[in-house]
Amino acid sequence: MAKKQAAKAEKLHRKQEAAAAAVANVSIDPLAANYGDLSIEEVIPSTVSGRLWTSVRSLTDKLNNQTVLMRVRVQAAHAVSKNVAFLTVREECCTVQCVLDAAPGVVSVQMVKYAANISKESVVDIQGVVTVPPEPIKGTSQQVEVQVRTIHTVDRAESPLPINVEDASRSEAEIERALEAREQLARVNQDTRLNHRVIDMRAAANQGIIHLVSEVAYLFQKFLRKEGFANIFTPKLNEGASEGGAAVFKLDYKGKAACLAQSPQLHK
Structure with missing residues (x-):
């Protein structure tokens, strides 16, 4: 028991030392202002109004070499090395790949490490330059990349999440094919989806349903208004x-x- 407690205390001590070292590295990083978690005062409407925001849906090759500002969710983040990290970010049904490549005066090694450790489903503000890669990008809807220049976390999601959006997005047919090939894929049951509906609604299929229903309702309203009808809200x-x-x-x-x-x- 004493050995267990000693090992636990040692582990905690190492963790605290690592955290202190990380803080020290940030403090001496000349590019520290280009990344980090935002305070509540920095994300209230008055601080973001007037800024030009770009939707992920509109990121095409027409914006090549242009600087864009996005508020998106992190779908995946991983470091290739200490100098390079990739993020897949999402807005509604659309995804785009963001790249952090350490370069003097542009992106620091500390910034790469920070971005690679942002938890899934966190909301981030990213400013970067749109580029068109020579090869098609697999796994994202947009066929461009964003070379990140600043990245700030608006709302950090807890980790681990109760369910992953990737798991919730899989169809039963996909899971059955994996089982036949003796591959293991996570299946999200209906009760789990309902218990964590706020995450389940971010799955691609559910987003598609939301937009389809919205568009059908809009077309009905458009037609009826054209015919002289008025939209009323009756008591229930x-x-x-x-x-x-x-x-x-x-x-x-x-x-x-x-x-x-x-x-x-x-x-x-």
């Missing part, structure tokens, strides 16, 4: 109080007790 009636509160507006509806819905959340 329930048989009982949806929230169980005392302040409920009750009424008689065709001989039955009814009340105005307080909140639709339980019915969704």
